[in-house]
Amino acid sequence: MSIKAFSEYLLLEKKYSEHTVMAYTRDIINFQEFLIQHHDTEHLLNANYSVIRQWIVELVDKNISNRSINRKVSSLNSYYKFLLKTEELESNPLKQHKALKVGKKLQLPFSEQELKLVLENSIEIIDFETARNHFIIELLYATGIRRIELVNLKLNDINSGNDQIKVLGKRNKERYIPLINSLKKSLNRYLEFRKDLPEIIDGDMLFLTKNGLKIYEKLVYRIINKYFSEASSKSKCSPHVLRHSFATHLLNKGADLNTVKELLGHTSLAATQVYTHSSITELKKVHANAHPRNRE
Template identity: 30%
Template sequence: MESDIQRYLNRLLHEKRYSEHTVNNYRRQLERLLAFCHDAGYSNWQQITTQDIRMLIAKRHRQGASPSSSALQLSAMRRFLEFLLSEKKITVNPAVGVRGPKKAKRLPKNIDVDSLNHFLDQMPEDEPIEVRDKAMMELLYSSGIRLAELSAMDIDDLSFSDQSLRVLGKGNKVREVPFGNSSKKVLSLWLKERNNFAKNSDEKALFLSQQGNRLTNRAIQQRLAHWGKKLGLNDRLHPHKLRHSCATHVLESSSDLRAVQELLGHASISTTQIYTHLDFQHLAKTYDAAHPRARKKKE
């Protein structure tokens, strides 16, 4: 059984070109599997059952392994057993269909209101590219749209009369979202400058490169990172951070989860509920600062 593991690891290293680090991670997981087989008195791989795989994952989880570590363990065993299946050492892969512990949802990072307002207010508007970049950032923060939704936006998707955007979201679902006065102001400036960027009258993209083409997702990411660094933000600025900040700040002010769901274009309210954790953090800080019985006494 040890030789089967070594053959598999050699294949990963020399044929599949996996890194030594990855192969060593797999080695540790498969050594745990081998130790389990020895303890159970198994003499061949065919004796391993689906219940054994579940027990192994559950045991590691109880010992404090993170969901990511459990996922790695499960993946290593599943792929190794798939290898044994191809070698006809087993007739069925007992790891197929076994699920590891769910990963805890990460709380999105956001920028606090004062810092973000200060950042956007100090954005220059002297050069056409500065106007364009500020318009993109104002729109991302004002409406909470995704990066792909911003890059796909056409001029016709803008409505200044009611300050709304027509957004083509995931699953080709169209929604309308509002944008604020700050966005309206800088978008108006950008549309005047855009004519100098457009090389082709048929180009409908709202945001253009200096070559007159629709800005790509990557280009937008680079422009935001550039301004974040230039204007002294502590963390790297990216489109999702502005989207998360929009959602968080709206929820903190309104507590209307359904409205935030509509704004972000989430198909399920459960996706939006991650922001309730952020909202509670805000509430807890406000409570600690404001409630007379919550203040810590000086020692």
Template identity: 35%
Template sequence: MLADFTRYLEAERRYSPLTVRNYRHDVEQFLAWLGVGDADFDPCRVTTEDIREWMLFRTEEGHLSAASMNREISSLRALFRWLLRTGAVSRDVTQPVASLRTSRRLPAFVPESRMSGIVSECEQDSEDFIRERNSLIVLLFYACGLRLAELVGIDRGDFSADYTSLRVRGKGDKERIVPILEFVREKILHYIGLIERQNICISPEKALFLTHKGKRISRTAVYRTVQEELDKAGVQGKKSPHVLRHTFATHLLNGGADMREIQELLGHASLQATQVYTHNSIAKLREIYAKAHPREKGGE
């Protein structure tokens, strides 16, 4: 059963390898809690009460947060919807189960004043391949709002002929086109020139971001690079590729960009996912309002 479910997630849902692995792990944990294996699992015997007891067990005994528990419930929902679709069960026992309420955390982002200095530093050209690669990683995250997996998956052939746009493969293998700003375009051309001049990649590897040995860079290496670059720039709080993606969206919204345009650039399936950035925008607006309003400035 698990093998067929995994193939469904990969082939039909087109989930990423990491998501597939997480879903399978969650289902395996649930089966272990039921005391059955894959071969002797009878989904028709599972009840909604079993699902609720599982949630109670995981949150109390496993000390899972509401967000983590909701992710595990999503895995079981995907399983039972698939089982219903294949005719293995006659009803979806997860349907009556409500997700746990989670505290809404605002996305962390880098202030514009600090980000301006980081961009200026990254714009400086050098002949050091690693320096240029790391600078371009930061610039593409910030200027294009990419996810980590999207950036790592970029091939040099994904750019338009004049390097003014980039084809991005997002979640579910959905593609979108994002524009490349001129200062980023110049950095890309300089970086690709370095690859050619220094013979970094003499193999058929097509990846944009390479190790010094000419292999596609890993997600871990990119994550570490962003942490180091932001730490070096004095950024406080969380430092990650997703923080730069949040920074991209927040700065666009503060600059007057339309919400639906930001949704398209981020590759969000729904506008609801993008609307979280309005909270940051409102916080900025409140700050400006407090400084500008006559009453706040001591007027009548």
């Protein structure tokens, strides 16, 4: 069974994004190249666990992180599961494999002060791009949506009458997020500049470049990095940190974990719980101030 058939399965049946499918395919081809180089074969069906272990050792020797290695092996494992499903394989060579240990990655959110500085003081709104950039930052922080979800937003996904935004998440799962008042102001201001663009090519999309084309992920990253690098001392200033900030700040203010899960578009509560560690300091403050025994 070809890798192409596996890619089509992920894309059409599993509803994975093109970006995700490309990542899976790249990992499998990487292993196939290892087989060609070290075992004079390109047939993935012939690889046993001993051979796969050799590949993992080589990846370790190349100083590739355990997290990245686990991802590559996971891609290969998904491929073998697909071959079992299509009856091309009788036994998965990775059945007994245990993932390499990965240290917990602590990612600090932006503080409320940093957000306020960027949104209220760092952007002078004088033209289309500054109005768009401000709206992008405010939308990411106010909704917690992913960068790709923002890029794919369409004009008709915004329902000002019902004060909500329709977001198409992973595996084409739709969710609705409230449209708060500050967002509506930023939206209307952005749309005023947007309608005066000399040319609009991708007119159904919400976010455009100054040339009237659909915005792209790298540009969103550059926008976030530009403004927050000036306002924050954090080493990483990305759209995902804004998503992290959204979840953490909601939890700090007492939001229910299940509610935050739904807003983020997570399928399991475990995925949302990674944000709770940032709330521990705030919880300690609340506990110290509220518990009667702490006053004795």
